[in-house]
Amino acid sequence: MTKTPHISVQHLNVHIGNQHILKDININIPDKKVTSIIGPSGCGKTTLLKSFNRLLDNTPDVKITGKVLVDGEDIYAPDAEVTHIRKKMGLLSQRPYPLPMSIYDNVAYGPRIHGIRKKQQLDQLVEEQLKATGLWNEVKDRLNASATRLSIGQQQRLCLARGLAVGPEIILGDESTSALDPVSTSIIEDLFISLKEKYSIVLVTHILRQARRVSDYIIFVYMGKIIEFGPTEEVLLNPREELTKEYVKGYIS
Amino acid sequence: MNLRLLKDKIVAKLMLVFTLASVSLLLVIGIGLYYKSIPILHKLSWAQLLTTSIWKPLKGLFGFYPFIMGTLWVTGIAIIVALPLCLLTALYIVEYAPGRIKRILTPFVNLLSGIPPVIFGVWGVLFIIPLIQDHIAPHFVEFSTGYSVLAGGIVLAVMIFPLIVSIVSEVLRTIPQELKDASLSLGATKWETIKKVVLKKALPGIVAAIVLAISRAFGETIAVLMVCGNNAAVPHSVFDPGYPLPALIANNYGEMLSIPLYDSALMFAALLLFIIILLFNIISRVILTRLERRLAA
Amino acid sequence: MKRRKLEELFFRLLMVLATIVVAGSFFLIVGTIFIKGVHYMSWDMITKVPGGGFYIGKDGGVLNAIIGSMYVAGGATILGLLISIPVALFINIYIDGKMFLSNTLRAAFDVLFGIPSIVYGAFGFLIMIYFGIRASLLGGIIAVTLLVIPILVRTLDEVIRTVPFELRDAALSLGATRWEMAKVVLRQIRPGIFTAILLSFGRAIGDVASVLFTAGFSDNIPTSLHEPAATLPLAIFFQLGSPVEEVQGRGYASALILTIIVLVITVLSDILIKKFSKHKI
16 A cells, blocks of 8 residues: 555553543555544544554553554654654644744744754745745735734744744644634645655544545544554545444535 | 512612722821821921831831831842742643652642741741741851841742742743643754743743732741841841831730831822832732733734 | 853843842741740740730730730631621622623722721721710721722632622522622632631731821720720831830730731631632632
8 A cells, every 4th residue: 555654553452541542443545645544522532642642651551552653653652762752743733722932932842952052044935934934025025923922823933933843753733723724724735745855744634624634644543442544545535434424424415 | 578679779879888998998097197197298298208227216216118128128138049949840730740740749838838827937937037047147157046038038939939929830830831742843842941931931930920929928927027136227148137107017916006107108108008018019919910811812 | 152151041040039039038037026926925925914014014914905905816707707708609609790880899899908907097087076975996897897898809809709600690590689689699609708707807817007196005805885985006107116125025026916816717718719719610
């Protein structure tokens, strides 16, 4: 199906408290493609996503077993370095969370932490990423303004630029357009499509139309298990499993 | 039927009266204290009262400067000691402590707030004074009885621990996990996230906590009185004794009616305290309400 | 990278140390009082009033202060409740929909809450002079009542706010007047009222500055409102001020007594708060 899986999940089981949230997940996320995770609410989509960049670690009462290999290395190995792993992935949340600082500082935050201090370098990085997310022209004259002054759509793009600035390989999106208006939504969707040339993208979404528009592959998760995985058109229009059929029924008709 | 409605109306009127009476307490206290301070304000100007240092009631000389300084020294030391400790503690409890430890720790910080001030004073005399006299001061000065603004400051600091910890903890808890996640997912460590994101967001709340703590420390009477030396001179080092305003009022109420103008002077001191604390309280509440509103939005 | 990790480790260590200091100070204080005070504890201390010469070393105990404090705190709490319950109900129930008004009132009480007890003591003293009341149990009760009203109003207010709107609406939609509905609310929050009582009592019994000018002091248990009343905190203060070591020691024991009383009250109210909120969910 895919030549070089970027993320390879093997026998992943996640328990939160007494609940078995993810049950024996085995999946390979294709390299430099957009993969969408769909499924009804509460079935583990976000949990699966968060397990990729180990943000899941911070959930209280969580127990994670299994392997998640990124570029061949198990990120859950005992000696794995968490901040290094997270650097490889950019996360876009449901609602934009600009850091309490200026637009410039938001984008420069990541690089600064990882050691880049020279103003010239930072300037270049900031400009590059703001251009990549289509924000540059809108904010170039007010880079020092507080990021909270931007509109929600702009904020989300800022968060994307911020995430790209640390040079990740993978972009994770958790229903990242659900708080946005239709125009901003389509801007972000277009960005995803163009970014997949450089990055592997995994998106959680409950909007099937978005999944169809943006993704190359779809994973259907139900009650913590992966029910179906395949190219978008196949899963949406010609699913193999009954459960998948039920779920996408509304979309097709 | 009418009787019920009548009852309701009467009760409502009564409640209104009680409420207005209670709230007007603020005004009444202020006016009452001011009224009683008028005699001394007639004799000496505000500037004279607040900036001169001679305190000889029998001669009618009332310079409040040493007492104001005493209050500032003691409060300043208390904040310097308490703030870093409480900030770190609140951070630990909210961000790092595992559930079990959190549950055990929190009650003890709260129990501290229930201890009466006079007990703090006794503890100050039993523990802090010897500590300063025998173990700390010798490194710095030739002689100290231990009764000092340092002692007052330390005792005050412990008294305001619960206040600062509880307010800062609450503020920290309102910071959304997603914001912290945003920083973490860029590869920042937890501490970096706290340093650069959490504390920035929490700053107004921390300021409000400090302001409230200051106002609490200003007014604390008995605990400080027992350990600060009660010497009417401006302190020049932390080991000097001090004489904060509340202690002045408390120590001299006995003589206040027998010496002319003395009672007016002490009421003036009370008025000073009242005004300053009122101001600080209002400032801090304004900050906290603004914070609440911003979060709800 | 190493530097970042070291920095985090360093601050984590600092945090743990700070927490130990802050949480541990409770033990330090109670422990010191206990160690020093238990030595001088005796049955006499809590069952007898001071005999002649108590303050220079002779027999007696602090029963006068214990009872005096109870009277003052008790009287103040009762009087305070009589005023605070209507006020709390007024803020919550009788100001329909005018949020601004009730928030302003709440803010006013918050400010009153922050006023130190010495100011209440001084003001109480002024009132006493104005009405010609001498330093007595009555004077003490008046001053302490002023002190506890903001505490009671605040606590009651928070408790009333936990009552779900649906309960209030249910009563009203049966045609109840606001006062009748208020009575239902009051019954609902009975444990909360008890907590408020405990909180205010604990504060009242331990406070010095408010009773300093107003309650006077006496070696006897007051039998009428117009007699001066001894209070534990003042008793402690006076005993500590004595040059006789035995008397100082008894001061520590008195401090221990006060600490125990207050701790019991605090723990009780904590338990009640927990029980109360469990019930609500």
